[in-house]
Amino acid sequence: xxxxxxxxxxxxxxxxxxxxxxxxxxxxxxxxxxxxxxxxxxxxxxxxxxxxxxxxxxxxxxxxxxxxxxxxxxxxxxxxxxxxxxxxxxxxxxxxxxxxxxxxxxxxxxxxxxxxxxxxxxxxxxxxxxxxxxxxxxxxxxxxxxxxxxxxxxxxxxxxxxxxxxxxxxxxxxxxxxxxxxxxxxxxxxxxxxxxxxxxxxxxxxxxxxxxxxxxxxxxxxxxxxxxxxxxxxxxxxxxxxxxxxxxxxxxxxxxxx
Numbered sequence: 001x002x003x004x005x006x007x008x009x010x011x012x013x014x015x016x017x018x019x020x021x022x023x024x025x026x027x028x029x030x031x032x033x034x035x036x037x038x039x040x041x042x043x044x045x046x047x048x049x050x051x052x053x054x055x056x057x058x059x060x061x062x063x064x065x066x067x068x069x070x071x072x073x074x075x076x077x078x079x080x081x082x083x084x085x086x087x088x089x090x091x092x093x094x095x096x097x098x099x100x101x102x103x104x105x106x107x108x109x110x111x112x113x114x115x116x117x118x119x120x121x122x123x124x125x126x127x128x129x130x131x132x133x134x135x136x137x138x139x140x141x142x143x144x145x146x147x148x149x150x151x152x153x154x155x156x157x158x159x160x161x162x163x164x165x166x167x168x169x170x171x172x173x174x175x176x177x178x179x180x181x182x183x184x185x186x187x188x189x190x191x192x193x194x195x196x197x198x199x200x201x202x203x204x205x206x207x208x209x210x211x212x213x214x215x216x217x218x219x220x221x222x223x224x225x226x227x228x229x230x231x232x233x234x235x236x237x238x239x240x241x242x243x244x245x246x247x248x249x250x251x252x253x254x255x256x257x258x
Contacts, residue, residue, distance in 0.1 A: 003084075003085060004085070004089060004093060007080075007083065007085065007090075007093055008093050008096065008097055011074060011093060011094060011097035012097040012100060012101060014070070015067060015070055015097055015098060015101040016101055016104070018063075018066055018067075018070070018101075019063060019101050019102075019104055019105045019108075022059045022062060022063050022066070022105065023059070023105070023108050025059070026055075026058075026059045026112075029051075029055065030048060030051055030052060033047075033051045034047060034048060034051065037051075044120070045119055045120040045121075045122065046119075046120030047120070048116040048119055048120065049113075049116040049117055049119070049120045051116075052112055052113060052116050053113075056109060056113070059105065059109070060105070060106075060109070063101075063102060063105050064102065064159065064162070067098040067101065067102060067163070068098075068162070068163055068166050070098060071094055071095065071098055071163055071166070071167060072166070072167065072170050074090075074094045075090065075091065075094060075167065075249060075253075076170075076174070076253070076255065077255060078255040080094075081255035082255065087246050087249050087250040088246045091242065091245060091246050091249065095160065095163060095164075098159075098163065099156065099159060099160065102159055103156070106155075150228075150231075153231060154230075154231060154234075157231060157234040157235065157238065158234070160238050161234055161237060161238050161241075164238050164241040164242055164245060165241060167241075167245045168241050168244055168245055168248075171245055171248040171249055171252070171253050172248065174252075174253050174254075175248055175252035175253055
């Protein structure tokens with residue numbers, strides 16, 4: 001347990017630093033945008049809120065990609081592969097370190113959202129006149145707590161599914177390259193990447209469909225219990241991919257020098 005916790009902290013710290021750099025860049029963009037609006041004479045109390053909403057997705061996508069890169073480098077480097085720890089435990093700790101830091105960024109985004117909302121509260125009440133009453137009516141028709149928890153679970157599972165799929169493709173490509181001549185390696189890699197793109201498109205479509213379903217159910221006052229079937233499927237696929245990843249990692253993927 002001590003070794004696992006020590007390794008988890010070692011894996012988490014560089015990612016924590018990366019996430020803070022992402023937050024710092026986001027804050028810098030908020031300041032620059034606010035100053036520009038002030039220079040133009042168009043700065044209002046609600047400006048930070050709308051600015052944050054305008055590019056909030058950018059740090060979320062960037063962080064997802066950065067953490068995916070960290071995942072792959074960790075499982076492929078000699079430094080971590082030679083640690084006396086089982087491959088499945090390294091795989092889980094690696095994913096866990098990325099997940100906890102992604103959730104940390106989500107929390108920071110939520111805090112920033114809340115702060116900018118409070119700053120522009122009075123002005124936003126005029127802009128979104130009638131929204132509080134609408135939310136109160138919506139809350140009486142659908143359980144917003146259940147909706148929020150379901151959205152969080154779907155978000156976490158989506159991250160794990162995306163990262164496990166990326167790892168599976170990476171490991172399969174790496175394993176295939178070890179047994180083929182260079183020309184055939186390139187051919188196999190192209191085929192694999194085409195398959196991955198198709199799978200990625202399907203995943204994104206499924207996730208967008210799930211989010212649309214959640215939103216429509218909330219707006220129409222419906223139930224979201226059926227969403228748990230999709231969640232169960234995501235869990236099963238992630239577990240299967242994880243098992244394949246660990247098996248390929250232990251049998252076919254050679255560690256690389258740092």
